[in-house]
Amino acid sequence: MRQKVKEAAEALDYHPNLAAQSLIARRSFLIGLTYERPSPSYVVELQNGALSRLDDGRYRLVVLPFAHVASRPEELGKLLLRAGLDGVLLAPPASDQPLLLDMLERQRLPYARITPHSDLDRGLVVAMDESAAGHAVAQHLLALGHRRIGIILGDPSHAASIGRLEGYRRAFAEAGVGIDDDLIVTGDFTYAVGYEVARTLLASAKRPTAVLAQNDDMAVAAIAAARELGLSVPQDLSVAGFDNSEVSRTAWPPLTTVNQPVAQMAWDAADRLIAMLDGKTVPELPQRRDHAHELLVRASTAAPAA
Amino acid sequence: MRQKVKEAAEALDYHPNLAAQSLIARRSFLIGLTYERPSPSYVVELQNGALSRLDDGRYRLVVLPFAHVASRPEELGKLLLRAGLDGVLLAPPASDQPLLLDMLERQRLPYARITPHSDLDRGLVVAMDESAAGHAVAQHLLALGHRRIGIILGDPSHAASIGRLEGYRRAFAEAGVGIDDDLIVTGDFTYAVGYEVARTLLASAKRPTAVLAQNDDMAVAAIAAARELGLSVPQDLSVAGFDNSEVSRTAWPPLTTVNQPVAQMAWDAADRLIAMLDGKTVPELPQRRDHAHELLVRASTAAPAA
DNA sequence: GATACGCCTGACAACGTTTACCGATTCTCG
DNA sequence: CGAGAATCGGTAAACGTTGTCAGGCGTATC
Structure with a gap:
């Protein structure tokens, strides 16, 4: 029976209406990613990292670049809250705006912070020293x-x-x-x-x-x-x-x-955010994950000329 | 009265539920952007261009990178159709997959094609020669x-x-x-x-x-x-x-x-897609918009050594 | 032949909006 | 002062799902 219904659905190209599902499930299956205006490769790595965790297709990634966060964190907060997201990934420098975190918490919008520098115990944190x-x-x-x-x-x-x-x-x-x-x-x-x-x-x-x-x-x-x-x-x-x-x-x-390891950190942030959204209780999640840096010596540095 | 309600909404941090709005409006206010795996700066320009048209906040941009489109266009089609989008921006090479366009048309998902090479009269086209x-x-x-x-x-x-x-x-x-x-x-x-x-x-x-x-x-x-x-x-x-x-x-x-002019073309594609979604009847839109290339001579080329 | 159980069907409420409509009230203007 | 227009509050239906519940049917068990 189940099988027959699935076949019929396939034959009719039927796809359940996501808006209706969202309405009843009380979530949108949208994850936001906000970043300032760093180099293209940083953005792309961030995005790909997050997407590689989302690729089962349940969640979708909405990109929300925002300039000059430091001078107007509340505006970014409003933008994020209005976007109907289930959770948001905060790349620097948004990950370091206490006012923004306040707003998100007040409205119960879960977030994961990528390489923040201050308040390292607040929210989900993916850190690098x-x-x-x-x-x-x-x-x-x-x-x-x-x-x-x-x-x-x-x-x-x-x-x-x-x-x-x-x-x-x-x-x-x-x-x-x-x-x-x-x-x-x-x-x-x-x-x-x-x-x-x-x-x-x-x-x-x-x-x-x-x-x-x-x-x-x-x-x-x-x-x-x-x-x-x-x-x-x-x-x-x-x-x-x-x-x-x-x-x-x-x-x-x-x-x-x-x-x-930007892509890996973004993966990690998405992973933990989703674990949280899917109802794993917070206590069983470690609050923070650290990633190691690695010095790569290539050809642009040498001993100074005598 | 209107004013008072707005103030109260503001005071209570009330935001209308987007899922319910989507349900009744029969659209999600999500625009997809799909691309293969070109250089980071191309992706970022594409994205920024599209976003600069979307920045009134009504529509949101969902990114859907997809590798090896040419060998499996139907899979991309399914992904796009399941994503609950109102419309989709197709960057090359997805913009040149007839099977994909067939699927999108069959399911009535509007699309705009960025710099396609074949079938230039099909759908909304933003072209460069x-x-x-x-x-x-x-x-x-x-x-x-x-x-x-x-x-x-x-x-x-x-x-x-x-x-x-x-x-x-x-x-x-x-x-x-x-x-x-x-x-x-x-x-x-x-x-x-x-x-x-x-x-x-x-x-x-x-x-x-x-x-x-x-x-x-x-x-x-x-x-x-x-x-x-x-x-x-x-x-x-x-x-x-x-x-x-x-x-x-x-x-x-x-x-x-x-x-x-990638950013500009992406803006244009988003612009026309949105015009279509907002119900401007198709006839009043030109089907295709052309953008000019420009040769930029810089220092990497010179006459050959004698 | 009665009971228990599984599977399927159909009906219905709920999710949070928007839209339409009705009747009641207030406002405007001759 | 009264007619007409504008505004108001309230009610109901609709969007497309999911979940629950009751009831029907068929099959296995004793």
Whole structure:
């Protein structure tokens, strides 16, 4: 009987109406993903990671990019609450907005936070130790013998910037090397701005022998700026990035960087969010999952010229 | 009165239940976007373009990547039909699958096709003349004086590959230059495969003086392969890409390429799809909209060495 | 032949809206 | 002051499912 009904349904191309199912099940089977405007490869990895967990087709992924979260978290909150989602994945910097988390909690919209920096005990958290990762890459340059190291920060409204910088500082302190604040410039994680600030950094009187960029896009921009000035990488200047995004592999020379397992973290976040939605009681879920970074030494860094 | 109700709703954080609205309105206010696995920047541009049209918040965008469409179009059809969408944006190569279009039409799921190559009168179409674009970039290399030009094709299951190649052939014929089939290699639009086939191309006895790659990722891969062999670009080898994706701007040297207004085309596709969904009768809509390509000459191409 | 059990059928309420309609009330204007 | 229009509150139906419950039928058990 069951079989016959299924066959008939198939023959008639019948699909149950999802709106009616949602109405009675009291959920929409929609998962949101919100992110700011980071590099394309970061977005795509995030998306693919989340989708690979959703691929049984029960849940669907709605993308909700939102610019300037830090200055208007309530607006993002409204957007998310109006979107009729069952749960939402928060990529940085939205994952670090206490006001946003407040709103979501008040309205009972479950969320999973991807690499937040503060309030690590709040909600579902998929974490990576940004500070340790920053430490690793800074230590690598110091071990090569660099002493005058420039730093290109990402968008200061992303907590990741602060975390990574903190790691750099630790590594410098351990090596007994002082940080020259004149060699710290601030970008916003994009190539365009990265290029501009890299130019001013490299044109300064005390030009560094190495550059720590807080993501790969800005690192590639720094390489381009160096070439414009007639410097070759890594002979005259070492450049290290962050993220192990596609561009780090396709750049020339391939970038030394830190792998951030973005796709895997997004999978994990989706996995835990869904487990929660499917009614696994919260206590049996660990609140937080940590992922390891990995330093990838490639051809863009070398010992400084004597 | 109206005002008072709105205030009360606001005060209570009341949001109407979207599932119930969908049920009665007989639509879900979900738009799907399906694509294969092209470069990250293409996906992101596509997405942002579509989202910029959707940003009034009435419609939401669901992403549905799907690999190997050409070999299993019906599966994608089922996925789309089960997703409860009001309409779907088809990026290549899904936009060129007649079986898929058949299924969507049979089930009355409206769709908009982005840069299809065949059946241009079917459904809503946002087109670009791939052949003319291919012609433009090939002509550029020929005008510089190149005669031995290598070609790196994209995935042959994408109609775009064929269209662009057709344009190359026209330009070659006009210049009275024969195409050497040994200098044509086939990639799949990815960096990794592009790198491999570029190596074999450049290692061949009759090494070309210029390379036409069918997208920017493969062009960048060709530059990397050239560097590995000690060739510098553009002195020893000119390389032209396709798409004007972010990587073409961030590469070194910046790539000569053809701008494909992806974001704008996605906006257009979303615009027309929504106009259709909102009940504008089909006749008053033009069936097809064309977008112009634009040759962007940058630093990766130059006259061949004497 | 009575009882218990399984499977199937049909009827009905519920989910949270929107739309339509009716009668009652208030407002506007001559 | 009265006619007509506008507004209001209330009620009911509909959207397409899922879940429950009662009742009917057939089969196995004692």
